[in-house]
Amino acid sequence: MTIQSPVEANGRTYPTPKTCAIAICLDGCEPEYLDVAIAKGLMPTLKRMRETGTDRLAHSVIPSFTNPNNLSIATGRPPSVHGICGNFLYEPETGEEVMMNDVRFLRAPTIFSKFYEAGARVAMVTAKDKLRALLGAGLKFDEDRAVAFSSERSGETTKAEHGIDNASEWLGMDVPEVYSAELSEFVFAAGVKLLQDFKPDVMYLSTTDYIQHKFAPDQQGALDFYAMFDKYLAQLDEMGAAIVVTADHGMKPKHLTDGSPAVVYVQDVLDEWLGEAAARVILPITDPYVVHHGALGSFATAYLPEGADRNDVIARLQAIDGITHVLTRERAVVDFEMPADRIGDIVLVSGENMTLGTSEHRHDLAALKEPLRSHGGLTEQVVPFIVNRKIDLGNMPDLRNFDAFFYATTAAAI
Amino acid sequence: MTIQSPVEANGRTYPTPKTCAIAICLDGCEPEYLDVAIAKGLMPTLKRMRETGTDRLAHSVIPSFTNPNNLSIATGRPPSVHGICGNFLYEPETGEEVMMNDVRFLRAPTIFSKFYEAGARVAMVTAKDKLRALLGAGLKFDEDRAVAFSSERSGETTKAEHGIDNASEWLGMDVPEVYSAELSEFVFAAGVKLLQDFKPDVMYLSTTDYIQHKFAPDQQGALDFYAMFDKYLAQLDEMGAAIVVTADHGMKPKHLTDGSPAVVYVQDVLDEWLGEAAARVILPITDPYVVHHGALGSFATAYLPEGADRNDVIARLQAIDGITHVLTRERAVVDFEMPADRIGDIVLVSGENMTLGTSEHRHDLAALKEPLRSHGGLTEQVVPFIVNRKIDLGNMPDLRNFDAFFYATTAAAI
Numbered sequence: 001m002t003i004q005s006p007v008e009a010n011g012r013t014y015p016t017p018k019t020c021a022i023a024i025c026l027d028g029c030e031p032e033y034l035d036v037a038i039a040k041g042l043m044p045t046l047k048r049m050r051e052t053g054t055d056r057l058a059h060s061v062i063p064s065f066t067n068p069n070n071l072s073i074a075t076g077r078p079p080s081v082h083g084i085c086g087n088f089l090y091e092p093e094t095g096e097e098v099m100m101n102d103v104r105f106l107r108a109p110t111i112f113s114k115f116y117e118a119g120a121r122v123a124m125v126t127a128k129d130k131l132r133a134l135l136g137a138g139l140k141f142d143e144d145r146a147v148a149f150s151s152e153r154s155g156e157t158t159k160a161e162h163g164i165d166n167a168s169e170w171l172g173m174d175v176p177e178v179y180s181a182e183l184s185e186f187v188f189a190a191g192v193k194l195l196q197d198f199k200p201d202v203m204y205l206s207t208t209d210y211i212q213h214k215f216a217p218d219q220q221g222a223l224d225f226y227a228m229f230d231k232y233l234a235q236l237d238e239m240g241a242a243i244v245v246t247a248d249h250g251m252k253p254k255h256l257t258d259g260s261p262a263v264v265y266v267q268d269v270l271d272e273w274l275g276e277a278a279a280r281v282i283l284p285i286t287d288p289y290v291v292h293h294g295a296l297g298s299f300a301t302a303y304l305p306e307g308a309d310r311n312d313v314i315a316r317l318q319a320i321d322g323i324t325h326v327l328t329r330e331r332a333v334v335d336f337e338m339p340a341d342r343i344g345d346i347v348l349v350s351g352e353n354m355t356l357g358t359s360e361h362r363h364d365l366a367a368l369k370e371p372l373r374s375h376g377g378l379t380e381q382v383v384p385f386i387v388n389r390k391i392d393l394g395n396m397p398d399l400r401n402f403d404a405f406f407y408a409t410t411a412a413a414i
Numbered sequence: 415m416t417i418q419s420p421v422e423a424n425g426r427t428y429p430t431p432k433t434c435a436i437a438i439c440l441d442g443c444e445p446e447y448l449d450v451a452i453a454k455g456l457m458p459t460l461k462r463m464r465e466t467g468t469d470r471l472a473h474s475v476i477p478s479f480t481n482p483n484n485l486s487i488a489t490g491r492p493p494s495v496h497g498i499c500g501n502f503l504y505e506p507e508t509g510e511e512v513m514m515n516d517v518r519f520l521r522a523p524t525i526f527s528k529f530y531e532a533g534a535r536v537a538m539v540t541a542k543d544k545l546r547a548l549l550g551a552g553l554k555f556d557e558d559r560a561v562a563f564s565s566e567r568s569g570e571t572t573k574a575e576h577g578i579d580n581a582s583e584w585l586g587m588d589v590p591e592v593y594s595a596e597l598s599e600f601v602f603a604a605g606v607k608l609l610q611d612f613k614p615d616v617m618y619l620s621t622t623d624y625i626q627h628k629f630a631p632d633q634q635g636a637l638d639f640y641a642m643f644d645k646y647l648a649q650l651d652e653m654g655a656a657i658v659v660t661a662d663h664g665m666k667p668k669h670l671t672d673g674s675p676a677v678v679y680v681q682d683v684l685d686e687w688l689g690e691a692a693a694r695v696i697l698p699i700t701d702p703y704v705v706h707h708g709a710l711g712s713f714a715t716a717y718l719p720e721g722a723d724r725n726d727v728i729a730r731l732q733a734i735d736g737i738t739h740v741l742t743r744e745r746a747v748v749d750f751e752m753p754a755d756r757i758g759d760i761v762l763v764s765g766e767n768m769t770l771g772t773s774e775h776r777h778d779l780a781a782l783k784e785p786l787r788s789h790g791g792l793t794e795q796v797v798p799f800i801v802n803r804k805i806d807l808g809n810m811p812d813l814r815n816f817d818a819f820f821y822a823t824t825a826a827a828i
Contacts, residue, residue: 056809311725
């Protein structure tokens with residue numbers, strides 16, 4: 001089946017690929033991880049790509065969290081368009097916190113669904129299943145032209161719902177532990193086999209940042225991870241695919257010198273100022289998998305009680321050491337391109353070495369074995385953007401990680 | 415004399431040029447001016463440069479005014495480093511407004527002075543003399559290796575102070591009117607003759623935006639200007655120079671449908687809220703030459719009286735239609751890279767079609783013959799960045815106009 005060109009998604013027009021256009025989202029890939037691994041000779045393929053292809057840095061969307069950025073890469077647009085600005089949202093009317101990883105929260109079609117509609121073969125592998133559900137929105141599996149599954153649930157996939165029966169068996173790899181480097185390795189291995197056997201026109205591979213939360217760039221756990229990635233990257237590259245390697249966000253150490261996490265407990269602060277539980281602090285990084293970051297990141301939003309002096313609260317929060325930005329909802333909509341109806345009255349960002357918490361007693365940090373590394377703020381918005389072919393990245397002053405598929409298809413159309 | 419390499423200025427290292435490295439700052443050159451003139455076939459040289467050289471857009475510094483950006487281009491750094499954040503500043507202690515175009519306000523050495531110290535030949539021509547004084551800081555004229563003058567005062571230059579006697583006579587062109595296209599044409603003509611005769615290693619040409627304030631991109635006055643520029647650009651290019659064409663800021667229409675200027679008179683607003691003259695609104699665009707913009711731009715700063723509720727003022731200003739940003743001084747320092755001691759308690763930015771004034775009665779708009787076009791805000795921060803050679807613009811996510819000399823020398827070092 002030929003692809004009906006051009007494919008349009010959310011107001012952007014994508015070139016028709018002549019070879020497979022792949023975007024790889026390396027979760028939590030602070031650029032330093034690549035620099036260090038390359039300097040140690042562990043990433044010969046990526047090193048060559050940087051030299052002979054196209055090598056830039058790009059900006060992620062804010063909050064620099066996994067879901068908002070993966071959905072931006074999948075739709076080519078910021079959260080103000082696709083609506084996913086965190087892992088969950090708060091509904092002031094009901095007082096409920098609602099997980100945002102349901103397809104009904106997605107406000108824009110994905111590039112994959114548009115390519116599928118145009119007749120293309122589409123494949124996607126994610127580490128965690130929560131993302132697969134969102135990213136797979138709009139895909140159909142009845143024509144054998146789409147595959148979408150997660151390593152996490154690779155033992156339970158069906159042809160009807162994922163385009164493939166038992167992906168773990170198909171790949172010949174066991175279903176990995178959810179907290180492991182193997183969860184991401186499975187993604188790469190599946191990508192290589194899909195490229196060989198399924199021959200997609202467009203493919204998305206998205207990993208998990210368990211390793212990056214745990215290890216700094218020069219630590220063995222990180223070095224092993226990137227050396228492993230480079231071997232799979234070499235195979236994808238050899239098969240002639242056009243590849244963009246980018247990330248959803250960076251990763252910074254956010255702990256004190258004694259190794260304990262650096263936190264401003266914002267709910268405690270607001271409780272003291274406005275009364276117990278009068279304000280409601282939401283940490284959109286929170287998800288069912290919190291072992292590796294204890295739900296501590298550099299972004300928070302808060303709903304204030306009626307009658308609270310928002311500007312006074314903003315000014316007082318702004319004065320707290322380690323908090324770098326306190327914005328009104330209106331300002332966050334403009335500056336961070338966030339959806340107004342899914343954030344609180346104020347939005348807070350903390351600095352390179354500081355996180356934002358709710359109440360101290362609500363964070364179970366016992367599982368945090370290593371000094372905390374995390375993300376969410378502006379200090380984690382610079383990410384790699386590397387293409388294995390020499391292309392013109394356009395003339396816009398700001399390159400975004402969510403331009404990945406535009407340039408992957410551009411490179412694949414050469 | 416050979417240049418002692420490498421030349422370092424303000425923490426950046428500049429490649430040693432093998433041919434003349436030229437940066438051209440087209441004052442007020444909203445990218446659309448070039449697009450329209452090229453589309454009409456009036457800029458064959460620039461069209462070719464965009465196709466065969468390097469073509470990007472870049473971000474200016476905020477405020478998007480002439481002096482802050484020219485000094486950023488000249489130092490390679492933002493206003494937080496060089497200190498020049500407008501045409502004048504307010505000293506709350508004395509209650510005085512002080513022109514900032516004196517060299518004593520400049521906090522960083524220019525790239526020109528560093529190249530001069532390293533043995534290079536340096537030339538600079540500006541349209542207005544106020545800029546020449548600032549940009550010429552640290553240059554010496556006793557070794558016949560530096561030339562720095564303005565078209566405005568080209569009839570009064572001396573070898574001792576400008577490196578050349580009577581530049582107007584030398585060039586064979588009359589001293590132009592200060593409000594004219596010729597003031598900029600003189601800059602280009604002098605640049606061509608300097609390149610031929612003086613053979614500088616590094617040259618800076620900086621025009622005035624009289625034409626851009628007056629004419630929209632499709633109007634004859636603008637088209638004539640860019641056609642004229644292209645002829646000189648062709649000559650500079652033919653002589654083998656490495657050239658970066660950029661701008662200090664863009665330019666947007668800021669008038670109502672009846673042609674009258676769109677203004678929020680901030681001093682009047684604050685007088686009403688806080689009492690007559692209690693706050694002090696400063697418009698750093700103001701200068702002795704206000705005919706073409708009536709001192710109306712999209713950036714203002716204000717000093718508030720002691721005891722004023724700054725956060726309340728910010729919130730109320732933020733609610734005014736057309737005002738897009740109201741920041742605390744602290745926030746402006748971080749987000750706009752401004753020097754904390756030269757701005758007021760708050761900083762205001764207005765939108766694409768709105769300006770900020772002081773009190774209505776203080777603006778003499780009688781001289782404004784055309785519907786107002788102006789700049790100063792975030793909507794005028796995107797500027798052209800075009801190099802006549804194919805070079806790698808580096809991998810940083812954000813290209814700045816003040817990277818001009820870094821890439822001009824990079825291109826000249828090939």
